Amino acid sequence: MSAELGFGLLAFVLVGLPAIRVVTCRDLVRGVLWLAVTLLGTAVLYALLRAPFLAGVQVLTYVGGVVTLMVFGVMVTRKHEASTVPVDGTNKVRGALAALGFFGVVAWAIFRTDLSSLLPVETPSTQDLALSLLDPYLLAFEVASVLLLAAIVSAVVLARRRDPVPGTAESVQRSAIQEGSAP
Amino acid sequence: MTLRALLLVATALFSIGIYGLLTRRQAVALLLSIEVMANAANLVFVAFARFGGAPGQPLVLFALAITVAEVAVGLALVLLLYRRHGDTLLELASEAKG
Numbered sequence: 162m163s164a165e166l167g168f169g170l171l172a173f174v175l176v177g178l179p180a181i182r183v184v185t186c187r188d189l190v191r192g193v194l195w196l197a198v199t200l201l202g203t204a205v206l207y208a209l210l211r212a213p214f215l216a217g218v219q220v221l222t223y224v225g226g227v228v229t230l231m232v233f234g235v236m237v238t239r240k241h242e243a244s245t246v247p248v249d250g251t252n253k254v255r256g257a258l259a260a261l262g263f264f265g266v267v268a269w270a271i272f273r274t275d276l277s278s279l280l281p282v283e284t285p286s287t288q289d290l291a292l293s294l295l296d297p298y299l300l301a302f303e304v305a306s307v308l309l310l311a312a313i314v315s316a317v318v319l320a321r322r323r324d325p326v327p328g329t330a331e332s333v334q335r336s337a338i339q340e341g342s343a344p
Numbered sequence: 345m346t347l348r349a350l351l352l353v354a355t356a357l358f359s360i361g362i363y364g365l366l367t368r369r370q371a372v373a374l375l376l377s378i379e380v381m382a383n384a385a386n387l388v389f390v391a392f393a394r395f396g397g398a399p400g401q402p403l404v405l406f407a408l409a410i411t412v413a414e415v416a417v418g419l420a421l422v423l424l425l426y427r428r429h430g431d432t433l434l435e436l437a438s439e440a441k442g
Contacts, residue, residue: 168345210350271348281394312417
């Protein structure tokens with residue numbers, strides 16, 4: 162029992178507290194940085210669960226990639242120096258009620274389920290993981306690569322500024338401005 | 345470290361994500377909450393790979409790829425919202441309302 166309490170405390174410090182900061186921080190940049198702490202804490206939990214490769218991937222792609230992207234997103238779309246947004250009270254109460262209700266229902270289900278038949282087993286090594294990606298999950302692997310390609314292309318298409326179509330009023334105006342400013 | 349404790353931790357993380365999703369008004373903050381929730385789901389996958397030997401670890405890799413794709417497209421949409429309205433509050437994105 163005391164071991165479980167210790168794990169609960171560890172998990173709270175590693176992921177619980179940072180996650181709470183992520184959803185309550187007024188400053189978005191700090192929220193993103195707290196998200197990085199949450200993800201690092203999850204990587205520690207992965208390592209404790211004997212999934213060292215996943216812990217490494219988590220640090221590399223999430224903390225290295227996603228968080229960096231998020232910081233850029235926040236910085237580019239920031240209106241003022243300290244962009245804080247008020248949250249109205251009823252919204253907060255409703256959100257807390259929904260979250261607590263969800264937690265209650267799922268925790269009740271977890272306590273009712275008999276988990277004693279699930280014993281710790283040997284986790285797959287990195288080699289096993291690579292072999293399983295390229296043999297039983299080959300189709301899913303290829304679909305994931307197509308999904309990533311589609312996501313990259315769509316992100317570029319969405320975020321790109323529209324080029325003016327030649328011959329329209331806007332492009333004529335723009336070229337006139339450019340000619341006017343040229344010496 | 346038991347399976348039950350891990351599942352409870354993942355559920356708590358997911359609930360925190362739900363709270364953020366329902367209370368924040370900025371689009372980027374919503375993306376952050378979704379990240380927390382996806383993280384909780386991944387934790388469950390890894391926990392069941394350790395206890396009982398479900399093939400959870402390859403699934404986590406695919407979930408990671410999907411999350412990264414979602415963040416890229418989501419941030420592009422946030423950028424569009426900012427260009428059109430000068431802010432990223434979510435209630436500004438109401439053009440598609442019927």
